[in-house]
Amino acid sequence: MPPLVFPPDFLWGAATAAHQVEGDNVHSDWWAWERRPDTPCPEPSGIACDHYRRFADDIALLAGTGLNTYRFSVEWARIEPAEGTFDEAAIDHYRRVVETVRAQGLEPMVTLHHFTLPAWLADRGGWRAPEAPARFERYVRRVVAAIGGAVEWFCTVNEPGVVAFGGYLGALGFPPGTRDVAAWKGAIRGLVEGHRRARAAVRELHPTARVGATHSMQEWEADQGGRPVMEYLRRMNEDVFLEACTDDDFIGVQTYTRVRVGLPTLVGPLARLALAVPPLESALVPLTVRRETRRASEQAPAGASEPAPRDRGSGGVAGALGRDGERLTQMGYEFRPQAVAATVRRAAALHPGRPIVVTEHGVATGDDAERVEFIQQGLAALHAAMADGVPLRGYIHWSLLDNFEWARGYEMTFGLVAVDRATQARTVRPSAHLLGRIARSGRLEP
Numbered sequence: 001m002p003p004l005v006f007p008p009d010f011l012w013g014a015a016t017a018a019h020q021v022e023g024d025n026v027h028s029d030w031w032a033w034e035r036r037p038d039t040p041c042p043e044p045s046g047i048a049c050d051h052y053r054r055f056a057d058d059i060a061l062l063a064g065t066g067l068n069t070y071r072f073s074v075e076w077a078r079i080e081p082a083e084g085t086f087d088e089a090a091i092d093h094y095r096r097v098v099e100t101v102r103a104q105g106l107e108p109m110v111t112l113h114h115f116t117l118p119a120w121l122a123d124r125g126g127w128r129a130p131e132a133p134a135r136f137e138r139y140v141r142r143v144v145a146a147i148g149g150a151v152e153w154f155c156t157v158n159e160p161g162v163v164a165f166g167g168y169l170g171a172l173g174f175p176p177g178t179r180d181v182a183a184w185k186g187a188i189r190g191l192v193e194g195h196r197r198a199r200a201a202v203r204e205l206h207p208t209a210r211v212g213a214t215h216s217m218q219e220w221e222a223d224q225g226g227r228p229v230m231e232y233l234r235r236m237n238e239d240v241f242l243e244a245c246t247d248d249d250f251i252g253v254q255t256y257t258r259v260r261v262g263l264p265t266l267v268g269p270l271a272r273l274a275l276a277v278p279p280l281e282s283a284l285v286p287l288t289v290r291r292e293t294r295r296a297s298e299q300a301p302a303g304a305s306e307p308a309p310r311d312r313g314s315g316g317v318a319g320a321l322g323r324d325g326e327r328l329t330q331m332g333y334e335f336r337p338q339a340v341a342a343t344v345r346r347a348a349a350l351h352p353g354r355p356i357v358v359t360e361h362g363v364a365t366g367d368d369a370e371r372v373e374f375i376q377q378g379l380a381a382l383h384a385a386m387a388d389g390v391p392l393r394g395y396i397h398w399s400l401l402d403n404f405e406w407a408r409g410y411e412m413t414f415g416l417v418a419v420d421r422a423t424q425a426r427t428v429r430p431s432a433h434l435l436g437r438i439a440r441s442g443r444l445e446p
């Protein structure tokens with residue numbers, strides 16, 4: 001079999017997000033959330049990977065593998081710790097990060113919002129607050145004015161569907177932890193408007209930059225009965241945002257697995273009816289979310305499910321299988337690297353001709369050989385999609401470092417580079433060398 005060849009200008013990278021790696025993000029909503037007595041987080045983020053101080057070494061490690069792109073986020077809560085007060089030292093810090101990335105010969109891709117909000121905005125309702133989109137735009141203008149000249153790729157909002165579903169419908173243990181459909185829809189509106197304003201601001205200040213949102217997308221599968229619920233969830237978690245992004249310069253796709261929705265056939269038409277009637281929708285959706293969360297914890301091994309409050313779990317069991325015999329990751333997800341090609345194909349069908357970048361794809365595993373397999377199989381499936389005409393421009397792996405996995409704490413290990421929590425020592429894993437070799441040669445050996 002000949003090698004699979006990728007274009008010479010392909011973006012090959014690894015990603016991080018500020019709160020997950022920097023440490024001491026004390027002015028953010030997550031910092032407060034992790035410390036509440038009823039927090040779902042098994043542990044606080046604390047010093048994380050100390051990346052705020054160690055960024056230059058980490059960027060050098062990334063460059064040393066052979067990758068050519070670093071995707072990272074700038075932290076709103078650091079830059080604007082109190083409303084209207086901008087911290088010049090924090091802005092200067094990110095200027096230095098961008099310079100360091102460039103000095104290493106890497107392409108910087110900057111995410112403007114990756115899950116965290118300044119606590120002052122969260123206290124007013126977060127993305128539901130009427131002023132949130134305008135406040136986001138004001139912050140984005142400060143950032144782009146400071147670093148825009150050296151950055152050609154901007155991601156406005158990371159996984160807006162996850163922010164809304166995970167926090168405002170309370171599905172993933174994210175703040176603010178509200179559990180109602182009105183809050184969820186209010187957050188969706190705020191995130192869509194925030195994205196639009198940020199995109200316009202980037203374009204005005206830096207017309208040659210490429211700007212887009214990064215979307216959490218699943219490879220969905222449903223039986224006949226499950227189809228209405230599946231379509232509803234896909235519309236609310238993915239399509240409302242994808243539709244708001246028809247004018248973006250690129251579509252960022254982030255996929256980790258396949259999700260199956262199955263219900264007895266007779267329930268299908270009833271579910272379709274209920275989801276179209278607002279009062280019934282308000283009752284049905286939280287119920288479905290609870291049911292799915294329970295189902296996940298029944299089928300996954302200890303620690304691989306959505307954790308109950310304060311249930312630290314075991315961090316996943318190697319070789320664990322799901323209810324239908326499928327291989328599971330530490331997160332309790334089906335091990336399905338090729339799911340990313342299904343979602344990239346769907347994004348291409350929804351936005352014909354628009355450039356697509358896989359801005360995240362990765363696996364939580366304690367066995368790096370699985371990560372190697374995940375990368376190889378994912379890239380092979382993506383190559384086939386490109387051969388069919390999908391305009392894919394890059395592949396960015398999640399994550400550069402083992403880091404703070406939100407309401408799952410530090411036990412989920414997604415890193416190309418291992419981080420020793422006690423000493424902060426870094427160890428570059430074989431998967432990083434593999435991805436770097438593919439990046440350098442532009443070839444995936446079969």
Ligand code: IFM
Pocket residue numbers: 017020159254360398405414
């Ligand atoms: O760690 C997260 C990241 O913050 C957003 N996308 C999914 C990753 C893995 O769960």
